[in-house]
Amino acid sequence: MEVLTDPPTTQGPAEMFTGTVHFDVICRGEAPSRMRVNTVRFAPGARTAWHSHSLGQTLHVTEGVGIVATRDQVVVVRPGDTVWTPPGEEHWHGAVSDRFMSHLAMWEDDDATWGAQVTGEEYAAAQP
Template identity: 65%
Template sequence: MEVLKKRPTSKGPAEWFTGDVWFDVIYAGAEPSRMRVNIVRFAPCSRTAWHRHATGQTLHVTEGIGLAQSRGGQIVVMRPGDTVRTPPGEWHWHGAAPDHFMAHLAMWEGTGDAGVPETEWGEQVTDEEYRAHPTIG
C-alpha cells in the first residue's frame, strides 16, 4: 500500500482554459497504471478549450451545474451525479454554466507511449459557441 500525499492546487493555464479554473491532481498513475484523475473546479462561465484525449475521457460532476459539447453536437447540461463519457479522439469542451460554479472529476488514461500525447489542445471556445447553451432551469 502507498499513501500519496496531496499535491498543491494548480491554476488552469490560459492556453487550456477561459476564466478561472483550478485543479487538483488526485492520481497520475505510475506504470503499469496509466490512470489519470483530477478534480477540476470551474467559476461561472469558465471552460476548457476544445480538446481531445487519445484514450477518451470520463467526467463525473460532483457539484454545481456544467455544460459540455462535442464538436458538431448539442451543448448538454451536466448536474451533480451525472457522468459524461467522450470516446477516444472526440473533440469536446466542458465547463461551468453562466450562473453556477461546477466541479467534476476528470478521468482518462495515458497512452503508455511518450510519442503520443494523452491530450491534444485546440482553439478556445468562443463566447458565441459558449452562449449557444440550452436554457438552464
C-alpha cells in the first residue's frame, strides 16, 4: 500500500476554464493504471471550455447546482447526480449562474482534446 502525496489546490488555467475554478488531484494512477480523479470547484458562472476525452469521463456532483452540456443536450445536475460522457463526445460542465458547484471528475487517461471557450450565449441558453 502507498499513501499518495497531497498536492496543493490548483487554479484552473484560463485556456481551459471561464471564471473561478479550482481543483484538487485525488488520484493520478501510475502505470498500468490510467485512473484520474479530481475534485473540481466552480464559482457561480464558472465553466470548462468545450472538450472531449478519448476514453470518456464520469462526473459525480458533490454540492451545489451545475450544468453538463453536449452539442445536443443540457442536463442540470445536483448533489448525488452522476453523468458519463462517452469517448470523443464534446461537452462542457460548470456551475449555474447563481450557485457554486463541486464535482468529482473521473477519467482514464490524459488524452483530452480542448476546444473553444463556451460563449456567453451558449452558457445563457443552458441555464435552468
